[in-house]
Amino acid sequence: MSTNTKRQAAGREERAVPDGETVPVKAPTNSDTPARRRRRVPEITYSVLVFIGLLVVWQVVVEMFDISNILVPAPSAVAVSLVDGFRDGSLVSHSIVTMKEILIGFGIAVGSALVSAVLITQFRTVERVLFPLLILTQTIPKVAMAPLLIVWFGIGISSKVLTVALIAFFPLLINAVLGFRSAAHEQVEMLRSFGASRMQVMRHLQIPSALPHIFAGLEVAVILSVTGAVVAEFVGSSEGLGYLIQASNFTLDVARTFAVIVVLSAVGIVLHAVVVQLGKWLVFWTATPSNAASEV
Amino acid sequence: MPTSTDTDCAIRLDSLSMLYPTKSGGTVQALDDVSLSVQAGEFISIVGPSGCGKSTLLRIIMGLSRQTSGQVTFGPSEDTHRNQLGMVFQQPLLLPWRTVRKNLLTSPDLHHARDAATHEKADELLVMLGLEEFGDRYPNELSGGMQQRVGIGRALMHDPRILLMDEPFGALDAMTRDQMGLDLLKIWDQDRKTVLFVTHSIPEAVLLADRVVVMTPRPGRLADVVEVALPRPRRLENINTPEFGEIVLKIRKLLDSEHSAH
Numbered sequence: 237m238s239t240n241t242k243r244q245a246a247g248r249e250e251r252a253v254p255d256g257e258t259v260p261v262k263a264p265t266n267s268d269t270p271a272r273r274r275r276r277v278p279e280i281t282y283s284v285l286v287f288i289g290l291l292v293v294w295q296v297v298v299e300m301f302d303i304s305n306i307l308v309p310a311p312s313a314v315a316v317s318l319v320d321g322f323r324d325g326s327l328v329s330h331s332i333v334t335m336k337e338i339l340i341g342f343g344i345a346v347g348s349a350l351v352s353a354v355l356i357t358q359f360r361t362v363e364r365v366l367f368p369l370l371i372l373t374q375t376i377p378k379v380a381m382a383p384l385l386i387v388w389f390g391i392g393i394s395s396k397v398l399t400v401a402l403i404a405f406f407p408l409l410i411n412a413v414l415g416f417r418s419a420a421h422e423q424v425e426m427l428r429s430f431g432a433s434r435m436q437v438m439r440h441l442q443i444p445s446a447l448p449h450i451f452a453g454l455e456v457a458v459i460l461s462v463t464g465a466v467v468a469e470f471v472g473s474s475e476g477l478g479y480l481i482q483a484s485n486f487t488l489d490v491a492r493t494f495a496v497i498v499v500l501s502a503v504g505i506v507l508h509a510v511v512v513q514l515g516k517w518l519v520f521w522t523a524t525p526s527n528a529a530s531e532v
Numbered sequence: 533m534p535t536s537t538d539t540d541c542a543i544r545l546d547s548l549s550m551l552y553p554t555k556s557g558g559t560v561q562a563l564d565d566v567s568l569s570v571q572a573g574e575f576i577s578i579v580g581p582s583g584c585g586k587s588t589l590l591r592i593i594m595g596l597s598r599q600t601s602g603q604v605t606f607g608p609s610e611d612t613h614r615n616q617l618g619m620v621f622q623q624p625l626l627l628p629w630r631t632v633r634k635n636l637l638t639s640p641d642l643h644h645a646r647d648a649a650t651h652e653k654a655d656e657l658l659v660m661l662g663l664e665e666f667g668d669r670y671p672n673e674l675s676g677g678m679q680q681r682v683g684i685g686r687a688l689m690h691d692p693r694i695l696l697m698d699e700p701f702g703a704l705d706a707m708t709r710d711q712m713g714l715d716l717l718k719i720w721d722q723d724r725k726t727v728l729f730v731t732h733s734i735p736e737a738v739l740l741a742d743r744v745v746v747m748t749p750r751p752g753r754l755a756d757v758v759e760v761a762l763p764r765p766r767r768l769e770n771i772n773t774p775e776f777g778e779i780v781l782k783i784r785k786l787l788d789s790e791h792s793a794h
Contacts, residue, residue: 440638
């Protein structure tokens, strides 16, 4: 026998015991030492401090150079407008309209994108006919469709919902298709060797493997949904936060415009956070891939 | 067809051939006229160069691929043969969203057969594989060797009579690999399943097997079947005996002559 194997044999004797007893390291997030946690807190504190610092500089500059409220309102003016808007209920009622458009549109996009992705990945013919067309239509800037949708569906909520659905659909579809295809061929064979049917392979392998990708798509799509709703309201509407921005701009109430932008960012942040949390909870075995297919 | 003298025969391969169509329109012959009879309880290793159709052979037996010609017969009761087979792959192929225990229960879950008995069996397997503390862990918390042990346990879950192993230790480091081989022998010794074990490593093949099937490069044919008449239970020290070296040398020469012939 070669000396090589002899050496391996000798090495194994030493290694055998530790290998059997090694307890693998847990995921890094769970094994944070107190020292590391102490170091991480200031990072967030710093960003908050920088943000507050910028607001202060903004306030000081506006007051020092006596900049007109019509050009750039001071943060204090924005805050006052924000409080006023919530007091008289206008910001609340318009927010509810926009939220409704976003949620219904987003829901339609999620449903149709997932169904399309399943059909595309399960049926060869659907893929051959539909997928090239879908990729082609992806190059159309979806916001350009908003005026058409207003013409077709009126200035009510349906045209906004459809704009949102259209804009959120593609990143979801692409990611879901990638996701349903991401299961390794060997994994499929493994399940087949245990006698799994096609439906069982779908349920036990392809759907769970798709989840990280689907959530990457959801993260992009939820932000795009907010954009879609606002753009559709710009084009033609009588209520909603996009309408409020146009109305306040028209009356040169720039502080109110800023206040609406603040509300819109808050809506975006909250929706995004909900998606991320849901993803962490459902896709617990892996970090969500960050290379989401994004497009506007 | 099994005859009355074939009652001990677990698998019989009759002139198995396999042709793959290539993209350019031609065909590649992966297997050519492979015939082999495996006794029940026998441990067979299959060695050969890459691409000699070793994996194809297992895949055909498992029913994952269909042979172009020839026949696979399972004896003596050939009706429910799929349940008699368990397959271990080169990669552990565990489902990362299932705990170790639930990965073991993959097969019963697919057949809606999870009950108290299968849970008990899973517990037994965890102990046997030295993973009793890891039942509720997820695969990414386990080392490569531990993951592959779960892969083996998953194949043993439905208590198959025949175990097909496609380079199961190929992805492991040399030290873990030796240990896993010996562990496998221990498991095999308990109820003597029929094992077909594909490997690249000649010493590994000899250490584990009763007979070593040597295959030629494409098209895959049987070059020879080498008897390993070493006493059991085998230990790692067997590797250093002259008898062991002789068998390894014999197989190596067989492979070399086949290589130069092509």
